[in-house]
Amino acid sequence: MAFLVERPGLEGIFQRLRGLGYELVGPTVREGAIVYDSIRGAADLPAGWTDVQEGGNYRLKRRDDDALFGYAVGPHSWKKFLHPPRRRLWQASREGGGFEIRPEPESGRRYAFVGVRACELKAIAIQDRVFLEGQYPDPSYRGLREGAFLIGLNCGQAGGTCFCVSMDAGPALKSGFDLGLTEVLAEGRHYFVVEVGSEAGAEVLGAVSHREASVEEVAAAQGVVAATAGQMGRAMDTAGIKELFYKNYEHGRWDEVADRCLACANCTMVCPTCFCTTVEDVTDLKGEHSERWQSWDSCFTLDFSYTHGAGPQRASTRSRYRQWLSHKLATWIDQFGSSGCVGCGRCITWCPVGIDLTEEVAALRKPSP
Amino acid sequence: MNALIPQPAELVEKRQEAEGIYTLRVRLAAEETRRAYRFLPGQFNMLYAFGAGDVPMSIVSDPEDGEVIGHTLRAVGPVTKALATLKEGEVLGLRGPFGSSWPLEEAKGRDVLIVTGGLGCAPTLGALHYLFRRREDYSAIKIVHGVKAPKDLILHRQFEEWRRAPNTEVHLTADQSGGRWKHKVGLVPHLLAEVAFDPAKTLVMMCGPEVMMRLAIKQLIYKGLAAERIYLSLERNMKCALGFCGHCQFGPQFICKDGPVLRYDRIHGIFNLKEV
Numbered sequence: 001m002a003f004l005v006e007r008p009g010l011e012g013i014f015q016r017l018r019g020l021g022y023e024l025v026g027p028t029v030r031e032g033a034i035v036y037d038s039i040r041g042a043a044d045l046p047a048g049w050t051d052v053q054e055g056g057n058y059r060l061k062r063r064d065d066d067a068l069f070g071y072a073v074g075p076h077s078w079k080k081f082l083h084p085p086r087r088r089l090w091q092a093s094r095e096g097g098g099f100e101i102r103p104e105p106e107s108g109r110r111y112a113f114v115g116v117r118a119c120e121l122k123a124i125a126i127q128d129r130v131f132l133e134g135q136y137p138d139p140s141y142r143g144l145r146e147g148a149f150l151i152g153l154n155c156g157q158a159g160g161t162c163f164c165v166s167m168d169a170g171p172a173l174k175s176g177f178d179l180g181l182t183e184v185l186a187e188g189r190h191y192f193v194v195e196v197g198s199e200a201g202a203e204v205l206g207a208v209s210h211r212e213a214s215v216e217e218v219a220a221a222q223g224v225v226a227a228t229a230g231q232m233g234r235a236m237d238t239a240g241i242k243e244l245f246y247k248n249y250e251h252g253r254w255d256e257v258a259d260r261c262l263a264c265a266n267c268t269m270v271c272p273t274c275f276c277t278t279v280e281d282v283t284d285l286k287g288e289h290s291e292r293w294q295s296w297d298s299c300f301t302l303d304f305s306y307t308h309g310a311g312p313q314r315a316s317t318r319s320r321y322r323q324w325l326s327h328k329l330a331t332w333i334d335q336f337g338s339s340g341c342v343g344c345g346r347c348i349t350w351c352p353v354g355i356d357l358t359e360e361v362a363a364l365r366k367p368s369p
Numbered sequence: 370m371n372a373l374i375p376q377p378a379e380l381v382e383k384r385q386e387a388e389g390i391y392t393l394r395v396r397l398a399a400e401e402t403r404r405a406y407r408f409l410p411g412q413f414n415m416l417y418a419f420g421a422g423d424v425p426m427s428i429v430s431d432p433e434d435g436e437v438i439g440h441t442l443r444a445v446g447p448v449t450k451a452l453a454t455l456k457e458g459e460v461l462g463l464r465g466p467f468g469s470s471w472p473l474e475e476a477k478g479r480d481v482l483i484v485t486g487g488l489g490c491a492p493t494l495g496a497l498h499y500l501f502r503r504r505e506d507y508s509a510i511k512i513v514h515g516v517k518a519p520k521d522l523i524l525h526r527q528f529e530e531w532r533r534a535p536n537t538e539v540h541l542t543a544d545q546s547g548g549r550w551k552h553k554v555g556l557v558p559h560l561l562a563e564v565a566f567d568p569a570k571t572l573v574m575m576c577g578p579e580v581m582m583r584l585a586i587k588q589l590i591y592k593g594l595a596a597e598r599i600y601l602s603l604e605r606n607m608k609c610a611l612g613f614c615g616h617c618q619f620g621p622q623f624i625c626k627d628g629p630v631l632r633y634d635r636i637h638g639i640f641n642l643k644e645v
């Protein structure tokens with residue numbers, strides 16, 4: 001059953017979540033982009049903004065309405081909250097002849113994510129497999145993930161670099177949300193059709209003014225997502241994609257893309273599924289106290305594959321780009337049972353030279369140049 | 370137990386094997402952790418030196434040696450050097466054991482050919498100790514070990530002791546001769562051409578530089594050995610050993626959890642490519 005919350009009622013959902021102790025995070029405008037950050041309520045959402053995205057290009061533009069979610073995804077993804085860019089893992093102090101290690105306590109933070117799109121829900125599910133379903137679950141990720149409340153969003157606007165339809169990741173929400181919203185602006189009205197995805201979601205909705213949505217309202221909401229599915233800026237043919245990569249480790253296209261790629265690692269930073277990290281031990285001057293910090297890392301750096309004696313395993317940009325794309329689209333399937341790409345388009349938009357993985361895949365399907 | 374946290378362990382014995390090479394025998398400090406600790410040869414630990422970091426290190430001791438866990442390390446950089454300067458009685462950190470192990474069950478009743486090169490023979494040391502301690506469970510044991518120069522041969526006495534064991538061959542080679550070197554001169558793959566083995570009965574365990582292993586495998590396959598009977602131990606940069614830092618990836622494999630010991634037929638497609 002779908003429910004209806006009028007535009008002003010949305011604030012009630014947010015304040016209810018804050019009342020329950022959640023930290024509200026959602027889209028907001030900062031320095032010319034829509035990013036995910038702390039918000040106080042609906043007033044901080046990017047009302048009336050949209051984004052224009054192309055390879056290597058992103059800019060904000062005014063809409064001719066007051067939609068709150070009328071844009072695609074920006075440079076941030078929810079991984080910055082669940083899998084923080086930098087965090088302390090433990091601290092050690094010298095004690096007698098040895099040392100004592102104290103694990104970092106769990107932050108206990110409970111986030112409510114506002115406007116999680118279908119591709120992003122899928123990206124979270126993909127990171128769940130990495131951090132929770134292996135032999136050694138990550139306690140920090142688990143704590144943050146289990147504590148989070150997810151307000152999903154059916155996309156009302158695809159970006160110029162989106163291809164979630166090809167990756168079977170969107171634009172319609174399937175599961176994994178507590179509440180699922182569709183924003184509708186039609187016939188002078190502005191409202192949200194709300195689906196309930198969990199008990200926690202039902203409780204929150206119960207605390208605000210809502211009613212059952214009418215057949216017309218539900219149809220309007222469905223129309224919104226259907227229109228989005230037809231607006232995909234990009235497409236990727238994924239048939240036999242794993243074998244395509246396994247057969248083409250030596251395809252000439254890798255040299256061609258390596259000539260353009262700056263190995264800047266932007267693509268890995270903006271990608272909502274990329275999970276790689278490194279660690280650094282920081283010790284005080286007296287050598288009495290040491291801390292281990294984990295931070296996001298990228299397979300585009302030279303150090304990433306360094307071993308003593310052999311040096312960097314992947315010295316050339318060609319091999320690093322190949323590693324990145326092969327991991328996303330092929331080896332990920334063997335490792336975790338799904339593609340590592342959800343078709344969000346961020347890596348295309350935020351690549352300074354506009355390298356486009358959908359084009360790269362198409363080129364790999366052609367004979368080596 | 371939080372697998373990200375190094376567990377304190379006492380350095381109970383430190384022995385210098387050669388210039389810059391030490392065997393460290395350590396004992397986990399907490400009784401509970403110590404009792405729960407079980408490993409198989411081929412697996413590795415992450416050893417932590419206070420303030421410096423932690424690095425992967427193969428286990429060279431025997432699973433039945435009780436509570437003392439052995440590693441043979443070469444001091445090459447900050448962490449291994451910090452580990453190498455620890456004194457007996459001092460404390461280091463240990464996480465593990467991690468990764469896959471040598472096929473020591475599958476090898477029972479078969480001939481075992483151990484092929485190693487350079488200083489990277491630590492992963493096979495654990496297997497060798499294991500095989501010789503249970504000598505009657507295995508048929509012939511043949512060791513083919515190559516070094517760059519005669520001075521790089523460590524554990525001489527150990528090799529000579531193995532040479533004297535029944536039904537055992539030890540073949541040593543150096544890329545260049547020198548000094549009083551009385552063994553072969555040449556590369557491991559060439560020496561393998563001369564070593565007789567029964568391809569139907571033999572199982573191979575191998576580690577060393579990858580160029581050496583590629584050529585050695587070519588030679589073994591040429592001589593009739595099946596790819597499924599060749600196991601090799603690989604090294605990749607490692608930060609977590611838990612399957613989520615991403616550093617150790619080799620195609621679809623994570624060397625920290627699918628490896629370090631891998632069966633050749635499962636990786637042959639990428640093992641012969643550069644920069645994977």
Ligand SMILES: Cc1cc2nc3c(=O)[nH]c(=O)nc-3n(C[C@H](O)[C@H](O)[C@H](O)COP(=O)(O)OP(=O)(O)OC[C@H]3O[C@@H](n4cnc5c(N)ncnc54)[C@H](O)[C@@H]3O)c2cc1C
Nearest residue numbers: 307308424425426427442443446447448449491605606607
């Ligand atoms: C499964 C496995 C088993 C190993 N077993 C042994 C052993 O029994 N004896 C031994 O002497 N060495 C062994 N090594 C190699 C050992 O881990 C490296 O020599 C060590 O990491 C070097 O660290 P460092 O800080 O002293 O030197 P640096 O060269 O300065 O290394 C800097 C960092 O790079 C990474 N790194 C460098 N070399 C390697 C490497 N070969 N493998 C993985 N990460 C590396 C580490 O994170 C290290 O902290 C093994 C490696 C692996 C992967």
Ligand code: SF4
Nearest residue numbers: 271341342344345347
């Ligand atoms: S690879 Fe690119 S399109 Fe795919 S999920 Fe990552 S950032 Fe999005």
Ligand code: SF4
Nearest residue numbers: 261262264265267351
């Ligand atoms: S593909 Fe683009 S974003 Fe990624 S490393 Fe290369 S230049 Fe940077």
Ligand code: FES
Nearest residue numbers: 610614615617625
């Ligand atoms: S060492 Fe981190 S994933 Fe293997």
